[in-house]
Every structure is written in C-alpha cells, then in structure tokens.
Amino acid sequence: MQQTIVGVFDTMQQAERAHQALLDAGFKEADIRVDAHAGAGTSERFATREADTGFMAGVSQFFHDLFGSDDAGDYAEAVRRGSAVVSVTADEVRLAAARQALAGSGAVDIKGRAEQWRKEGYKGYQPTANAYSAEEVARERERVIPVVQEELAVGKRDVDLGSVRVVSRVVEKPVTEEVELTTQRATIERRDVDRAASAADMAAMQRGATVEVRESTEQAVVQKNARVVEEVVVGTQQTSQTQQIKDTVRSNVVEVDKQGGNLKVDPVISGKWRSHYDQNLATHGRYEDFEPAYHYGSTMRGDPKFAQRDWATAQPDLQRDYATRHPQGDWRRAEPAVRYGWEQRGL
Structure with missing residues (x-):
C-alpha cells in the first residue's frame, strides 16, 4: 500500500x-x-x-x-x-x-x-x-529568544496599626475634710451674796450699768481651687528596623549549538564577555568568532586541575590544550578572550 x-x-x-x-x-x-x-x-x-x-x-x-x-x-x-x-x-x-x-x-x-x-x-x-x-x-x-532575568525589588508600604485616642472628661468623687468651728455665746450667772454694800456698790447703783456681750459663731466656707497636677502629652514615636528579604529570582540560559556541541551562556556572564569584546576585540573580528574562546577560558577555570592555579602558571598548559582542541585556531588571537573568560570565572 x-x-x-x-x-x-x-x-x-x-x-x-x-x-x-x-x-x-x-x-x-x-x-x-x-x-x-x-x-x-x-x-x-x-x-x-x-x-x-x-x-x-x-x-x-x-x-x-x-x-x-x-x-x-x-x-x-x-x-x-x-x-x-x-x-x-x-x-x-x-x-x-x-x-x-x-x-x-x-x-x-x-x-x-x-x-x-x-x-x-x-x-x-x-x-x-x-x-x-x-x-x-x-x-x-527570524526567531528572537528573549533573555529574561528577574530582579528582586523590595519596597515599603504603610500598614495601618489602628489609632490611639486620648479623651479628657470630668469625673466627680466625694471628698471629706475636717474644720474646727468656734461659737461664742453670752453667759449669765446669778449668785447669792450676803455682805454689806460698799461705797462702790452704792455708786454703781446710782449710775446704773449696762453690759453688752456679743455672741458669734464660725461657719464653714467651701471654696474649690483648680490646680494642674499632671500633663498628658500625645504624640507619635517613629522607629526603624532593617529586615532581610530572602527570595529567589529566575533567569533563562540560552543554549547555542556550536559545531555539534552545546554552549551554555549565562546572560550576565555573556554580557560581560560582550562588553570586553566591544572594548578590546571588536576590530579583530565578529563577537561570534571570539565567544568560544571566552567560554573555553571560563570552562577551564572550573576544571579541578586548573582551579587553584593562576594565569601565569596555567597559560602554557592552556595554550597546548587549546591547540589540541582547536587545531585550526590562532592562540595569539584568542588568548585575550580566553584570559578574560578565565579571570571572570575566578571572581
């Protein structure tokens, strides 16, 4: 069929x-x-x-x-x-x-x-x-693949914690005070006497006598005096504290197929490679020609046999290894990109 x-x-x-x-x-x-x-x-x-x-x-x-x-x-x-x-x-x-x-x-x-x-x-x-x-x-x-990287933005917002209200009002309470009051009254006392009248007695009888005694008494007088005994000050107090925000951000890694292999490029790192290329190597060729060299330097710095070595001691071995992997490559042309990728990986 x-x-x-x-x-x-x-x-x-x-x-x-x-x-x-x-x-x-x-x-x-x-x-x-x-x-x-x-x-x-x-x-x-x-x-x-x-x-x-x-x-x-x-x-x-x-x-x-x-x-x-x-x-x-x-x-x-x-x-x-x-x-x-x-x-x-x-x-x-x-x-x-x-x-x-x-x-x-x-x-x-x-x-x-x-x-x-x-x-x-x-x-x-x-x-x-x-x-x-x-x-x-x-x-x-044309297929455009956007490289997206999240950034953590931490801001502040006001949170209403309620209000505090201070109210002044009049309250009454009974009080008791003691005061001593004096009363003055006239007293009359008659006494029986049996004696001979003297000349003074006879003269007093002829003049006549009037005796006036004032009576008095004290009354309690109540007077209220207002005195300020306390002040209530109402205000606000502002304090600040540092809070550590922990979260995760995401970015996508674009994988570029290079001659049958997969080249993983972190957007942040590739941006630094591109900046170095623009400043130092743009007159020597396309960025795509130097990108494998940047990646080679970064990759080899992560190799355990090179991780603890500086550039000066590692450079001869890297040159030989590069020549083996890239027999058609030009080490002198690629070396600046290799070294930059190496140094960036070590930061």
Whole structure:
C-alpha cells in the first residue's frame, strides 16, 4: 500500500538536500514532489513560481486531497509563509527510509510550528490570504529568544496599626475634710451674796450699768481651687528596623549549538564577555568568532586541575590544550578572550 510522507523545510537549500537524500535512498524522481513559491528563495534544481492565486489553490487542493480538511491547511499555510514542502510516495516497507531522509535534512515539526502561529494569532489557512514576500519570509525566519532575568525589588508600604485616642472628661468623687468651728455665746450667772454694800456698790447703783456681750459663731466656707497636677502629652514615636528579604529570582540560559556541541551562556556572564569584546576585540573580528574562546577560558577555570592555579602558571598548559582542541585556531588571537573568560570565572 502506497503512502505519502511530507516534510516541511524553512529554505529551498534544505528542500534540495531532502530531495537528494530521497534519491540516494533509492526513491524515484517521479515519486518526489517539491512545493514552494519564489519567496522561499532560489534553487538550481527546482523552478519556483510566483505565489499567484492559481498556484496557492493548487497547493491547497493537493494537501486537501492528501490529508483531508484537518491537516491540509497547516501545510498550505507553511507554503504561503515561504516554506518548501517535500512529499514522497513510498510503500510500507520504505516508509522508515523516507522519514529518515526527510528528518535528517532538517524537516521542521509542522504541528509545533502551527501551534506557534496560533499563539501569534493564526486562525487557520485562508485561501484568499496573500503569500509572503521575500522580505516577509526573512522576518518570519527570524526567531528572537528573549533573555529574561528577574530582579528582586523590595519596597515599603504603610500598614495601618489602628489609632490611639486620648479623651479628657470630668469625673466627680466625694471628698471629706475636717474644720474646727468656734461659737461664742453670752453667759449669765446669778449668785447669792450676803455682805454689806460698799461705797462702790452704792455708786454703781446710782449710775446704773449696762453690759453688752456679743455672741458669734464660725461657719464653714467651701471654696474649690483648680490646680494642674499632671500633663498628658500625645504624640507619635517613629522607629526603624532593617529586615532581610530572602527570595529567589529566575533567569533563562540560552543554549547555542556550536559545531555539534552545546554552549551554555549565562546572560550576565555573556554580557560581560560582550562588553570586553566591544572594548578590546571588536576590530579583530565578529563577537561570534571570539565567544568560544571566552567560554573555553571560563570552562577551564572550573576544571579541578586548573582551579587553584593562576594565569601565569596555567597559560602554557592552556595554550597546548587549546591547540589540541582547536587545531585550526590562532592562540595569539584568542588568548585575550580566553584570559578574560578565565579571570571572570575566578571572581
């Protein structure tokens, strides 16, 4: 039973490699089909067409006949956006060989690509939409990976702890004081006397006598005097304290594939490398030419056999090791970047 295997490629050059890989695997030219419009780039082997309405309608119909309505639109959309699509007809015995040839040539995951489009607003293939121009295709191929690093920002905010109210009011309480009051009254006493009247007595009788005695009494007089006995001072007291905030911040590390290996670059460290390059090495070549040297110096400083050594004693061994790992490299040109990466790792 014949089946059709389809691979989506970002460039015509990849599509050419896939085509040749299929031929090398024993597939016939008649079993292979390449669909792309001029925006995908030029090709020495395949003639691309302008993405007119007729061309895109034919591409859409081909994939609709092949897959039905579910997946046809994504493949047609890939062609509209400038991808080259290679399809090959194979029997069940050779399906694995066809898949291997396409995957080994750089075929992209169309489902993942379509999912990315949907995040950017793609609603499905529209037959009336214009195909991408060469400039739009170039922008589509640019993949910008933002390097994000979190920073811990600690601020202050006011927290209401309530209010303190001081109220002055009048209270009454009974008091008792003792005071001594004096009363003066007249007293009359009659005494019986039996004696002869003297001349003084006779004279007093002739004059007559009047005696006046004033009576008096003391009364309690109450007077209230207000005296300030205490002051209540109402104010605020401000104190400060240092609080240590502990948290975690995140940053993403971009892994750049360099000649088959993985080069992990910390955004902070790579920023320092870039600054050193701009100040010292920009006239000697591209930053991408020196980045492996920065990484080599940083990596070797972390090697246990170099960790406790200074640059002067480690430099001869590093030069020999670098020459072994990079036989085509120029140590004198790379040494400033290697040393800076080494010294930064040691800080």
